[in-house]
Amino acid sequence: MKEKPRKSHILTLILIPVLVVFLVMQVVACSFDVFGTKDKNKDDKLEITILDVGKADAILLRTANHTVMIDSGERDHEQGASAGFLVDYLTEQGVVALDYLIITHFDRDHVGGAAVIIENFDVKAVIVPDYRRESRHYLRFQAAMQEKGITAQVLASKATYDFYFDGVEFTVYASHQEFAEYIVHDEEEDDEDYLDRQHQDDDNDDYIAARDLPNVNNFSLVTSISHRENHFLFTADAKAARIREILATPSITEKDYVFMQIPHHGNLNRRSLEFINAIQPSFAVITCSHKRPPDVEIIDALADIGANVFLTADGNVYLESDGLRIDVSQ
Ligand SMILES: [Zn+2]
DSSP, rough: HHHHHHHHHHHHHHHHHHHHHHHHHHHHHHHHHHHOOSSSOOOOEEEEOOOSSSSSSSEEEOOSSSSEEEHHHHHHHGOOTTHHHHHHHHHHHOEEEEEEEEEESSSSSHHHTTTHHHHSEEEEEEESSSSEEHHHHHHHHHHHHHHHOOEEEEEOOTTEEEEETEEEEEEEOOOSOOOEEEEEHHHHOOOHHHHHHHHGGOOTOOOBBBBGGGOOGGGGGGGEEETEEEEEEOTTTTHHHHHHHHHOOOHHHHOOOSEOOOOOOOOOOTTHHHHHHHHHEEEEOOOSSSSSSSOHHHHHHHHHOOOOOEEGGGGGEEEEEEOEEEEOOO
């Protein structure tokens, strides 16, 4: 008779620590959930909207509890709208804060609306490449950050930056170029053909563009996003030299990307086709306008690999991922 209570006592002694460990694990799991990190078992939908802002980039990414934006280009002059469009759109979508604003480089069609976004929303962190550009839009962006007490995270040559929200992993890759400084006069920035002229030397693998400075497009931050089985690649305005760097980055090339943004608004350079054939996405988006459509060689290369192609010239492109499948609509 004495054995039984003893056994029960031993069982209790074993069960209590097991229960405590279990409860602690639950608490840890919950706290991960609160901070939006490792959590794979609940609604971990990823929604991506590639906005129709003409030949410019503005990309909104939303996980279960977090919001990220890649670039905030002003809508093209030709469409008669401006950065106010971005504010209106984000507000309509119920966005009040951005966990990260990634500015891939400082051309007006990528940074033009950044100051207004920072002024109107609670932007918690900003990621930028390591160069300076003395232009009106760049300086306004810097002033807006200063006003809000934001210090940008500057990704130096070859740096990477990771963050993880609600089952979605983000990695931002910096260019391999070293710091450079540019002076751009306002009248040049207002000249719609200025960037096209500046890009005449885009194919040069040694980076050097007009005025013996590196082509600013080759500073483009590249963002790779993984949502379980689904991988997404955002390439900004990468030209030949930057594409060469991307293709030499195993952590990118080893992934099977279901989606990619075709670089530089679908303008052809001598590595464009090699890049498309290396990545072989099922879905591709080109940020462009009807006035400045993508080059036909790009469209043909995407057709050859059987990719579904969406142009923002035709409206916003919306992607939804559940981690296994993606739906793309326009
Ligand atoms: Zn651009």
